[in-house]
Amino acid sequence: TKVAVLISGTGTNLQALMEQTKKPSSSAEIVVVISNRPGVLGLKRASMAGIQTRVVDHKLYGSRAEFDSTIDRVLEEFGVELVCLAGFMRILTGPFVRKWNGKLLNIHPSLLPSFKGVNAQKQALLARVRVTGCSVHFVAEEVDAGAIIVQEAVPILTNDTEDSLSERIREAEHRAFPTALELVASGAVRLGEDGHIIWNQSA
Numbered sequence: 001t002k003v004a005v006l007i008s009g010t011g012t013n014l015q016a017l018m019e020q021t022k023k024p025s026s027s028a029e030i031v032v033v034i035s036n037r038p039g040v041l042g043l044k045r046a047s048m049a050g051i052q053t054r055v056v057d058h059k060l061y062g063s064r065a066e067f068d069s070t071i072d073r074v075l076e077e078f079g080v081e082l083v084c085l086a087g088f089m090r091i092l093t094g095p096f097v098r099k100w101n102g103k104l105l106n107i108h109p110s111l112l113p114s115f116k117g118v119n120a121q122k123q124a125l126l127a128r129v130r131v132t133g134c135s136v137h138f139v140a141e142e143v144d145a146g147a148i149i150v151q152e153a154v155p156i157l158t159n160d161t162e163d164s165l166s167e168r169i170r171e172a173e174h175r176a177f178p179t180a181l182e183l184v185a186s187g188a189v190r191l192g193e194d195g196h197i198i199w200n201q202s203a
């Protein structure tokens with residue numbers, strides 16, 4: 001399965017996905033990495049791994065629709081079948097999400113549906129919960145509300161700061177995202193018409 005990874009920054013999730021898809025057993029091949037910001041570390045990671053990169057700078061577009069259609073053109077150019085949003089900090093428009101429905105995966109640093117939106121790690125600390133984590137889900141038009149594919153729980157320690165907790169969650173992300181990508185790329189999991197996950201109970 002041909003995969004595109006969309007990034008906005010450091011790319012540690014991208015790094016984990018690249019390491020996973022390099023394995024002979026992988027059902028996925030990353031064919032392009034697209035960033036909405038130039039010069040970010042994630043682009044260097046992709047280049048060092050020999051993966052083609054594109055920058056689609058959202059500041060150069062007059063509207064979200066024009067930005068999204070440029071992203072779409074790049075995806076079509078590379079024959080992409082699955083898209084991973086890995087620290088991609090843009091909200092995608094309805095038409096784009098609908099076109100790629102069931103083919104768009106995102107990682108969020110909380111156990112959805114808790115703590116949607118930005119600063120999910122900080123929300124968990126402020127809520128004084130004892131467990132949080134990360135979620136890989138299909139992207140739906142409503143932000144952080146799509147069908148959940150994989151989750152991993154992470155303890156919150158009494159002396160945790162936003163940074164120490166974020167680092168622990170990121171380590172979980174680097175396990176959860178590759179796992180979710182393989183499940184979808186291999187066909188073990190797909191998004192049903194009703195918006196829920198269907199597990200392929202192969203005979």
Ligand code: GRF
Pocket residue numbers: 007008009010011012013014042086087088107108109170173
């Ligand atoms: C991660 O914390 C992820 O939960 C959030 O953005 C961050 C991506 O980090 N969506 P990186 O660019 O993959 O290192």
